[in-house]
Amino acid sequence: MSNGPAYSEILERNQRWVAERTAEDPAFFASRVKEHKPRYLWIGCSDARVPADMITQTDPGEIFVHRNIANQVVPTDANILAVLQYAIDVLKVEDVIVCGHSECGGVKAAVTGGAPAVVDNWLMQLRTVARLHDDELAGLPDDERVTRLVELNVREQVYNLSRTPVVQAAWARGQRLTLHGLVYRLDEGLLRDVGVTMDGTPAAAMAGAASGNGAAAPAPRPLAGARAG
Numbered sequence: 001m002s003n004g005p006a007y008s009e010i011l012e013r014n015q016r017w018v019a020e021r022t023a024e025d026p027a028f029f030a031s032r033v034k035e036h037k038p039r040y041l042w043i044g045c046s047d048a049r050v051p052a053d054m055i056t057q058t059d060p061g062e063i064f065v066h067r068n069i070a071n072q073v074v075p076t077d078a079n080i081l082a083v084l085q086y087a088i089d090v091l092k093v094e095d096v097i098v099c100g101h102s103e104c105g106g107v108k109a110a111v112t113g114g115a116p117a118v119v120d121n122w123l124m125q126l127r128t129v130a131r132l133h134d135d136e137l138a139g140l141p142d143d144e145r146v147t148r149l150v151e152l153n154v155r156e157q158v159y160n161l162s163r164t165p166v167v168q169a170a171w172a173r174g175q176r177l178t179l180h181g182l183v184y185r186l187d188e189g190l191l192r193d194v195g196v197t198m199d200g201t202p203a204a205a206m207a208g209a210a211s212g213n214g215a216a217a218p219a220p221r222p223l224a225g226a227r228a229g
């Protein structure tokens with residue numbers, strides 16, 4: 001038996017939500033029509049337990065969202081590249097968040113195998129991340145390996161993001177744009193910053209290299225004090 005209300009109940013809940021929001025603020029919906037200028041782009045996992053707006057308590061209009069299995073930034077994925085370009089070049093978001101989460105089925109499948117063929121193919125890059133960090137991961141029991149790979153994956157995806165042509169071009173023209181990596185804990189509901197914030201400022205230190213990626217890329221650097229919680 002799957003979780004979730006009956007389909008008809010979804011429509012009823014929608015009507016109740018509209019009534020409640022309108023009671024709080026009669027102009028709420030009219031004000032959404034006027035503009036679409038979200039501050040954030042969220043790149044998260046498709047996992048139903050990690051709803052971007054609910055866990056960040058943001059309103060419609062504040063977060064532009066892209067989700068895929070295991071929150072990956074794959075440089076050949078036309079979908080995410082289009083989302084990135086629209087978010088950064090047109091909407092002018094100021095912050096991009098990559099959010100992974102504990103107990104991620106995609107990360108687990110990359111470690112233990114067993115995903116259906118198409119999903120398994122999508123996890124190819126995640127297995128590369130695992131291989132990059134094999135020395136560290138090999139010594140861990142399965143559950144800890146998943147937990148650690150969730151964080152390493154977020155770090156690598158922020159790094160991948162920093163290397164996309166859209167992000168590089170935004171930084172080159174001086175557009176304000178900061179990249180962040182978060183991990184969400186299902187069992188406690190809390191978000192934690194993994195300390196890979198990049199804002200395109202030229203500096204020697206580079207989060208991707210620090211996480212083991214090793215490439216000598218220009219520009220991105222970690223900001224101090226990014227770890228929270």
Ligand SMILES: [Zn+2]
Nearest residue numbers: 045047104105
């Ligand atoms: Zn997941």
